[in-house]
Amino acid sequence: MTEIAATSTENTRLQRALGxxxxxxxxxxxxxxxxxxxxxxxxxxISPWIVPYDYRAMDSLSMLNGPSGAHxxxxxxxxxxxxTRVLLGGREALLVTGIATPVAVIWGxxxxxxxxxxxxxxxxxxxxxxxxxxxxxxxxxxxxxxxxFGTGIEVLIPTLAFFYGIPVIRIARAATHDVVARDFVSxxxxxxxxxxxxxxxxxxxNVLDTLMVEGxxxxxxxxxxxxxxxxxxxxxxxPTPDWGLMIADARGFMSFAPWGVLGPVIALSSLIIGxxxxxxxxxxxxGIDRAxxxxx
Amino acid sequence: MLMRxxxxxxxxxxxxxxxxxxxxEVLPGDACTAFLEREAQGKLxxxxxxxxxxxxxxxxxxxxxxxxxxxxxxxVSANGQKSISELVGNRLRNSLLLAFCAxxxxxPLAIFLGVVTGLRRDKPVDLVFSTTAVFAMTIPEFVSATxxxxxxSVWLGWLPGIVLxxxxxxxxxxxxEIVLPVIVLGMVMTAHILRMxxxxxxxxxAGEYVQMAILKGVPYWHIVFRHALPNALLPAINxxxxxxxxxxxxxxxxxxxxxxxxxxxxxxxxxSDRDLPVVQAIALxxxxxxxxVNLTADLMxxxxxxxxxxxxxxxx
Numbered sequence: 001m002t003e004i005a006a007t008s009t010e011n012t013r014l015q016r017a018l019g020x021x022x023x024x025x026x027x028x029x030x031x032x033x034x035x036x037x038x039x040x041x042x043x044x045x046i047s048p049w050i051v052p053y054d055y056r057a058m059d060s061l062s063m064l065n066g067p068s069g070a071h072x073x074x075x076x077x078x079x080x081x082x083x084t085r086v087l088l089g090g091r092e093a094l095l096v097t098g099i100a101t102p103v104a105v106i107w108g109x110x111x112x113x114x115x116x117x118x119x120x121x122x123x124x125x126x127x128x129x130x131x132x133x134x135x136x137x138x139x140x141x142x143x144x145x146x147x148x149f150g151t152g153i154e155v156l157i158p159t160l161a162f163f164y165g166i167p168v169i170r171i172a173r174a175a176t177h178d179v180v181a182r183d184f185v186s187x188x189x190x191x192x193x194x195x196x197x198x199x200x201x202x203x204x205x206n207v208l209d210t211l212m213v214e215g216x217x218x219x220x221x222x223x224x225x226x227x228x229x230x231x232x233x234x235x236x237x238x239p240t241p242d243w244g245l246m247i248a249d250a251r252g253f254m255s256f257a258p259w260g261v262l263g264p265v266i267a268l269s270s271l272i273i274g275x276x277x278x279x280x281x282x283x284x285x286x287g288i289d290r291a292x293x294x295x296x
Numbered sequence: 297m298l299m300r301x302x303x304x305x306x307x308x309x310x311x312x313x314x315x316x317x318x319x320x321e322v323l324p325g326d327a328c329t330a331f332l333e334r335e336a337q338g339k340l341x342x343x344x345x346x347x348x349x350x351x352x353x354x355x356x357x358x359x360x361x362x363x364x365x366x367x368x369x370x371x372v373s374a375n376g377q378k379s380i381s382e383l384v385g386n387r388l389r390n391s392l393l394l395a396f397c398a399x400x401x402x403x404p405l406a407i408f409l410g411v412v413t414g415l416r417r418d419k420p421v422d423l424v425f426s427t428t429a430v431f432a433m434t435i436p437e438f439v440s441a442t443x444x445x446x447x448x449s450v451w452l453g454w455l456p457g458i459v460l461x462x463x464x465x466x467x468x469x470x471x472x473e474i475v476l477p478v479i480v481l482g483m484v485m486t487a488h489i490l491r492m493x494x495x496x497x498x499x500x501x502a503g504e505y506v507q508m509a510i511l512k513g514v515p516y517w518h519i520v521f522r523h524a525l526p527n528a529l530l531p532a533i534n535x536x537x538x539x540x541x542x543x544x545x546x547x548x549x550x551x552x553x554x555x556x557x558x559x560x561x562x563x564x565x566x567x568s569d570r571d572l573p574v575v576q577a578i579a580l581x582x583x584x585x586x587x588x589v590n591l592t593a594d595l596m597x598x599x600x601x602x603x604x605x606x607x608x609x610x611x612x
Contacts, residue, residue, distance in 0.1 A: 029427070128304070128307055128308060128311055129311060129315075131304075131308045131311075132308050132311035132312045132315055132583070133315070134538075135308060135309075135312055135582075135583040135586040135587055136312065136579060136582065136583055136586075137542070137544040137545035137547075137548060137582060138542065138545045139545040139548045139549070139560075140545075140548075140563060140567075140575075140578070140579055140582065143564070143567045144319065144320075144567060144575065147567050147568065147570065220434050221434075224434060224435075224436045225545075227436050227438075227439075228436050228437070228438060228549050231436070231438045231549070232549070232552060232564065244436075244438070247438065247439065247442055248438075251442060251445075254442070254445070254446055254450055255450045258446055258450070261442055261446065265439050265442060265443060268435075268436070268439060269431075269435050269439060272434050272435055272436075273430075273431055273434070273435070275434075276430045276431070276434050277427075277430075280430065
């Protein structure tokens, strides 16, 4: 790994990425996980063109009807087609978390690497602030911002990206500490390279594996947070279809219309399970122990 | 070492209190605009701010609030005009009851399963439980709660799916309503601790002294219980303590789903009502609990680990 990082060209990097991908696909968890994730992503992109009904179309004559030929998954309490809303229900979640995850990993990762390398008084202070943020439950931190600034995706994306970047700082810093003590970093410093060069050429390639696994896990925690917020009524606003919101709406009619909750439950669970299986396979392929990481 | 941990813990709580106070300060609106809503203008707003002491400088109010909080006095809520300490008291007890029941079931189960999966690494037992654990900890609590209510309460009718007991009721009155919330929370906790224990066991079993003991012909179970387990469980305590704050986020969702009268539901209500004094108080309590749990975990590791114990004695 070290040799590759030190002498890497675009070509070898691409080859290594392909090798990792092949390794992930060779594992049962990776194959199943990646298939589920790909399926959900493709579905999110094409679903507006394949859904059988308009997701807003209410029908007061067929409310809470069971599964039938016309409505495969039945209808909800406003007479809307459940299948249509399940198919569309992951779009907002994937859009928000798909943008927020890379942003969180990048800002948290760079800050963590930088302070892992530089250390000193400022590093001490930053870690105390990170600790302080991590000692508050995610839901409290996020709700306070959301209630103040509104529930649109333009608020949710930066909020998620900000709070989920904070634990990444700590992970990246720890991973950097492992690398900084190694000879090739000392050698690079002895050659007189500046901090930026050392980070870019020596540290980043070596911390990247950890950040990739971290990113995959962050993504699943973010989905959990996003759908929980929707469920509590602080996420996507109706009538936009969203799994969390749909489960919240359908829960009241669960005793006689269970199809309303089962559709979104299966859809949301399969996506999250897919991401986690992929993250697991990726961690194993890259030789990183993901269980040691706290999902704060 | 111990003094240093205590000091760092205190610093963390202090920074949290500053973040909470500054956060509420920076956000638009205050307790009075939330309380008066549309009438929040002119004379009425002035009078309210006067009465609540919101006209003083931020530093002055922070000092008042923080010194009150240290004595357990969090002031009064914005709309109810009731003492927050009184409001929080029962709710905190209920949340702790929920967490305690979940831990009482989850910890022994997780240690047992963690050891089994760790020793049988990559065997079918391990694959089944490790994979189940990933699902249990990443599927949102509201999803698993909904499914469990559907199965055990709606279809089978074995357990109540909603808590109707009021906040101030006796502990015994929460049974059997508390069972389903405990199962949901316990599942997440078990999954979590199981994974920590498992990876810890794997690491320790690969250690040189365990290999040495195996070569010496020490009986397998003797190695596991006397040599490996104590060393494997110690680091797990710390990692588990670190995840407490994250688990508390799940407690909030579970309390809302089951209508459980705990601190989490109170927090959601307070945030929706923009009852800022209550939000501040709950945030500070939760952060203090988190820091306290982590300090206790540090202390436990120190007491249980002979190496750290001598260190601690020498240093202090």
